[in-house]
Amino acid sequence: MRWSRDSAQSAQQAARRHRHRVERLAEWPIGRCGRWVAVVLWLALALVATPLAGRLGNAQTNDAAAFLPPNAESTQVLAAQRQLPGGDAIPAVVVFTRPTGRLTAADQAAMKAAGAQLAPFAAAPVTPAAPAPDGRAALMIVPVAQSANADAFADEINRMRAVVRKLAPPGLQTSVTGPAGVIVDTYTSFRGVETPLLFVTAAVVAVILLVVYRGPFLCLVPLVAVGAADQAATAIIYLLARHGGLTVNGQSAGILRVLVFGAGTDYALLLIARYREELTRHAAATEAMRVALLRAGPAVLASAGTVVLSLLCLLLGELNSDRGLGPVGAVGIAVAFLTMGTLLPALLVICGRRLFWPQIPRIAAPAVTTSLKDAGNPDVVGAWARAGLLIARRPRPIWLVTSAVLAGLTVGIVTFHIGLTDRGAFRHPIDSIIGEERIAAHFPLGASAPTFVIGASDSAARLGDVIDATPGVATAVVDGTGAGLTQFLVVLRDPPDSAAAAATIDRLRARVRPVPGADALVGGTTAVNHDIAQAAMRDRQLVIPLVLVVVLVILGLLLRAAVAPLVLILTVVLSFLASLGVSALVFRGVFHFAGADPSLPLFGFIFLVALGVDYNIFLMTRVREEAMHTDARTGVLRGLAVTGGVITSAGVVLAATFSVLFIFPLVQLAEIGFLVAFGVLLDTLVVRSILVPALALDLGRVMWWPSRLSRPPTPPADLLAPDVVVSEDVP
CATH class of the missing domain: 3.30.70 (Alpha-Beta Plaits)
Incomplete structure (x- = not known):
């Protein structure tokens, strides 16, 4: 018994030491001196980073061959x-x-x-x-x-x-x-849209923040913080691309900016909402921010960590484009998290309550409310509270109907076509594509992008005969010799970016390999695109299951449960499949895109699953916090009530920033922009607002198995529990 008491006391002491370290870490950027140190450091970093950020375009590699795996x-x-x-x-x-x-x-x-x-x-x-x-x-x-x-x-x-x-x-x-x-x-x-992308993204975020906060000054602070994060992240990526061997193209550079602005603003919205809530309970802005960081910080950290680890899973892919986007996005998210955890709190504390003018939060007087046991409903008010009560009346039919509707939207996947051609890759006519169309009208279709077969010169005669006899080959001529090698320039009968041309590449490779002593290889534009498509498929098969495992583990550690993470993962995957189905129909029927880029399913999955889980993290961490003081049902209703406005605003911000990718004239970025924007809105407005609360209410305590929340509740004695929770329809 004594050993048990000593062990319990040691565990409690360790927990107190850990809590003390966390509190000291949270207090650093908001302390009397720390807040000014944080601002000065970020100002100095921005001055150094801005010139470097402007050079990222010169460090990009946009030819397809640069993204091939070494063994291709x-x-x-x-x-x-x-x-x-x-x-x-x-x-x-x-x-x-x-x-x-x-x-x-x-x-x-x-x-x-x-x-x-x-x-x-x-x-x-x-x-x-x-x-x-x-x-x-x-x-x-x-x-x-x-x-x-x-x-x-x-x-x-x-x-x-x-x-x-x-x-x-x-x-x-x-x-x-x-x-x-x-x-x-x-x-x-x-190159032509880098500067417009920055200003359009910043303008979109500024307008949304102004609408959300309805204050002329408050919207400027997160905008300044996210702007600093953008410049710092872009400068780091430039240095890694120039000196660290990181492959960066225009696609990943554009997504970097969107990720930093979108995710950074989301983190700011969540932190500011909790900070304003705490300002109604604490007279000092420093104390209110300290509590806000301690309460909202774990959710933001888990959110950023989920996205960072999911993106880093791309490092296991074969394509350099996938391997490059992983670190690019991870650096952007990490810098956004660091900025919103240091610079933003420092600026908010320095400005104080006046920043919220004209809606300055005041200390709320204790309110007398009906007992939860008597009323049977949580003491919350507002639109999201009413929505929660409606869902609570019949949660099972609601989640069944919602799931059926989402499953119905996935039907569009049958029309999804992977195989974006060069001629279909641009949304507006350009000289190189016009030239390909002119060549196709007068020459063999493969003349604009010839295929190359290279082998030993000693076997060149036999190799030439095999090439000429291969179905799908229009003509072949010797294009150069040297170092004991002979290269054949091969013109295919089919368009160089068609499925028929890819099939000819496979036939060529199968026929030239057995030529004795030739050691022949087949390359060229068609072969490059074919190898990219094959590698992209292998990357999807490897990375997608790995991301699911990573997200599941993080959710399990954060929520300290087994059932809740599984439920959340299933809802997010269903949301992704529904978004992909709708996008496939829109791409074909509305935008008339010729096909989808091979990387779209993987990138869309990474962004929608990782970012979609973010909103479930924001919701369910608050649900768990409230349930610790009450019960599972009340925790869901209170959590939905107090996070509904801020999470919806965050989803709108992220969807709007990804929509900015439409300013690029490239179809692949427009596809990513639409898929992620639609998916984020679907996840925010349907999955997180209806499906997840309905499932949590229907499952009740089972949702939190095997944590102690899954057991019958005991009367709480936590003095930190608020007397009244008021819904924040806007953060």
Whole structure:
């Protein structure tokens, strides 16, 4: 017995020491000196980070080949090509077309002059203009040297476009396409909207904060904090991309900004809502913030940790684009959490109650309310309290009907098509895609993006025969030799980004591998896209189950239960599938997108599951806190009442920030923006507001098994329990 008492006392002492350390950590950014230190440190960091953040565009890599796993056959082809003269160059395909008839003598002279003037841009001899079978078009290939400076490479391609346009006689149409043209147009699309993305995102957040708080000053503080987080996170990513080997493209850079603004504002909303609630109980702003950090801090930490760990699961993927987005997003979320846990509390305490003008919170007088046992309902008021009471009347039919509706929305997944083509990747016409369409109208469909087969020169004759005999191959010619290797330029019969072309790649690989002594490899644009699609599928199969396990473990540790995490995971997965089904229908029937990017299901799952769980964390941690003082049913109703407004506002903010991705002219970002925005709203307004409360009310104490909340309640004696909980319809 004495040993048991000593052990219990030791455990209590350890718990008190831990609680004391946590309280000291929470007090640091709001102490008399600490608050000013936090502000000065963040100000100095912002001054250093801003110039670095502006250089992120120069550290991006937007060509598809850069995202291939090292063991992909296309990657091995790229390595082998570097052994050939000019083999590491990127082909730019210049296409000349005369829509009104056959090419004229003046056209022929202009193309000859273009070949001469484009020679300084080439890393290898420019191929003479090859006429189309119908005589109405011609194309030449200019191998352009790769450049680490994306701006310089883009300027070079644009100067080539200016040269051919200037030389073209009236009526002769010109375009510069091929891999080099597509890379430049993709990079230019990202580069042209970086600054508008920042200002539009900030403006969206500012407007929503102004509507939520209805105060001209309060909305500025979280905006300043999230702006500092954005610049710091972007600067860190730039340094990692420039000096740490991190692969960053325009997609991940755009998502970084959206994540920081969206998640950072969500954390600010939750903290400010709890801070304002505590200001009605504590006279000193410092004490109110201390309690707010201790009460809301664990939920925000769990939320940020869930997203960070889920994103880091992408490091186990094969695609460098997946592996790159993981650290990019994780750094953004971590910096947003750190900023909202230090700079934001410091600014709020410095400004005091006056910041909430004209709705300044005052100390609330103790209110006399009806006993819970007598009334049978929690002592809460407001719209969310009334909504909770409506759900509590018949929770089981409500969650059954809601689940059925969400399950019905998943039917749209059958129309979901993965396979976004180059011609369908842009929302507006651009030069490289126009050029591909012109080539497709006059040449074999694979001419705009040739396939390359490279093998030992000693087996070149046999290798050429096998290539020519492969179904789906239009023509093949020797394109270069060196270092004992021979490269064949192969034109496919089908469009280079079609399923039929991908099937031809598989046939080619299956036929050239057995050629004795050839050690042949198949690469090129079509092979690169095919390998990316295959790697993306493998990444989905690996990462999605892992993310589910990570989220389940975090929920279990936070809620100290087994049933609640399983229920929450199932609701979020159902919400994701419903969002994907609706998105598939909208992509096809409303936006008329040609298909979905291979990375969309994985990225959408990561964001919707990790971020969707955030709102359940915000809700259920407060439900658990309230249930500790009352009972499971009252905890649900009180938790919904006091968090309904702030969580809804947070969901609207996050959905609005992801909607900003629509300003990019790229379909893949528009798809991510719509899927996540719709999914967040569905999760906020339906899953968290209706489905989860109905399930929790129906399951009752079983929801919290095996924690002590699953056992019959005992009369509480916690002095920290509030007498009256007033609903916060807005934070």
